[in-house]
Amino acid sequence: MSIIRKLLEPIPLPPMALIRQKFDDTRIDDxxxxxxxxxxxxxxxxxxxxxxxxxxxxxxxxxxxxxxxxxxxxxxxxxxxxxxxxxxxxxxxxxxxxxxxxxxxxxxxxxxxxxxxxxxxxxxxxxxxxxxxxxxxxxxxxxxxxxxxxxxxxxxxxxxxxxxxxxxxxxxxxxxxxxxxxxxxxxxxxxxxxxxxxxxxxxxxxxxxxxxxxxxxxxxxxxxxxxxxxxxxxxxxxxxxxxxxxxxxxIPKLLFGQIDVLVIDWIGKNISGDGMDPNVTGRFPTPYAYGGPDVTKIVALDLTPESKGNAAGIGLSDFTTRRMVDKMSAEATYANGLTSTVCLPCNISTTLENDYYAIKAAVKTCNIFDYTTCRLVRIRDTLHLGDIQISAAMLDEARQHPDIEVLAEPGEWHFDDEGHLPKA
Missing domain, CATH: 3.40.50.11440 (LarA, N-terminal domain)
Known part of the structure; x- marks a missing residue:
């Protein structure tokens, strides 16, 4: 077993509940x-x-x-x-x-x-x-x-x-x-x-x-x-x-002010110019923008097919997966940073072999004493924040929020044989 696996295997992943965040749904039908x-x-x-x-x-x-x-x-x-x-x-x-x-x-x-x-x-x-x-x-x-x-x-x-x-x-x-x-x-x-x-x-x-x-x-x-x-x-x-x-x-938002770990299933240029919208994550590529929650660690799991290899935004995460990096086109990604003059989003974050270890790495490094109390949120991407998952430690807060409905009680994580999560 590699030293990385030895470090991460003992780290627990908190049970996750499904919730629904409610926002103003005014829209134009015709x-x-x-x-x-x-x-x-x-x-x-x-x-x-x-x-x-x-x-x-x-x-x-x-x-x-x-x-x-x-x-x-x-x-x-x-x-x-x-x-x-x-x-x-x-x-x-x-x-x-x-x-x-x-x-x-x-x-x-x-x-x-x-x-x-x-x-x-x-x-x-x-x-x-x-x-x-x-x-x-x-x-x-x-x-x-x-x-x-x-x-x-x-x-x-x-x-x-x-x-x-x-x-x-x-x-x-x-x-x-x-x-x-x-x-x-x-x-x-x-x-x-x-x-x-x-x-x-x-x-x-x-x-x-x-x-x-x-x-x-x-x-x-x-x-x-x-x-x-x-x-x-x-x-x-x-x-x-x-x-x-x-x-x-x-704009969609996370209705929690502090999050230890934010897991994002998909990033991509079709989602945000920065792959993941910093207005949602609170993680901005420059000091000239602000807002969003206080998030300690971010995990980006995969790159949308629509991005055609442009992985701009990967550098705003703390951890990512080998699968994401393999899909990345350096040519397309770096052209983005060279034009905007902001290259941080194009940097490759710490890369783990799969979703399982990337998420465990974020929990291990989120600077909390008791890993079982980790405030972890998992979202599909930063455009879709209606139905999301939160860890058990956040349930009491969620139940007290007028714009949150608990849809399912906490359950265990399910990874496939390659250590990846099923994603929408």
């Missing part, structure tokens, strides 16, 4: 109808002219109902007599290649066949201006040549900085439309200055490009669409600031 009504707002579709070529900027995030929202928008643009096409709007994602970005859109259900419009993907950009600090402001060549531009994105808190504008339409304009070069430029001075540089670049682009309107999306804590607004370009800055406040109130 997505298509809602988008169509939003596009009747003055300052949106009515500004398009027949025959205009319209670039619709679509990003890489796994936004619920994104394909339907995009398709409905494209159809309405056609109804107005304009000629839409899709521009991948995702900075350096997809391995910073046009082919990779088209593939990401395909994973999201967005293809030329499903959308019935061309996808014009290129990493070629144009410098349109510079910020006062000298940073160049880039824009995708195809978007630059369009008669009009529409930008679609979800509004949500960023994972690495705080400001009045974080992830949303403004960021899509400043970073996404700039492709790899634009993302690299905006990140060059680091996240310490992102709250200033990102919106300043977006303002330049909104002033100089024919961006007609944006479509802002907010999701509830169950990863469901709860708000969609079509914003005339002159309203984007003011309204996005308000929507970010609402989005922060609606």
């Amino acid at each position: 997505i298509r109808g809602h988008v169509r009504r939003e596009l009747e707002r003055p300052g949106t579709l009515d500004r398009l002219k027949p025959g205009q070529r319209v670039a619709v900027a679509v990003g890489s995030r796994g936004i619920q109902n994104l394909a339907l929202i995009v398709k409905t928008t494209l159809d309405r643009i056609k109804d107005a007599g304009a000629i839409p096409f899709i521009v991948p709007c995702m900075g350096s994602h997809g391995g910073a290649t046009a082919e990779g970005q088209v593939d990401i859109l395909k994973q999201l259900g967005i293809t030329e066949a499903t959308m019935l419009v061309p996808i014009l993907a290129s990493m070629e950009v144009v410098v349109i201006d510079t910020l006062d600090n000298g940073l160049p402001v880039y824009v995708d060549r195809f978007a630059m040549e369009a008669d009009a531009i529409v930008v679609i994105n979800r509004i949500k808190p960023h994972t690495a900085f705080r400001g009045p504008y974080e992830s949303g339409v403004m960021k899509m304009i400043a970073v996404g439309l700039g492709k790899q070069k634009g993302a690299e430029a905006i990140h060059q001075l680091g996240f310490k200055h992102m709250a200033v540089n990102m919106p300043n670049a977006a303002r330049i682009l909104m002033r100089k490009l024919p961006i007609v309107f944006g479509i802002a999306i907010v999701e509830n804590a169950y990863d469901q669409t709860c708000l969609i607004e079509a914003l005339p370009i002159e309203r984007v800055e003011e309204r996005e600031r308000e929507l970010l406040v609402e989005a922060k109130e609606r």
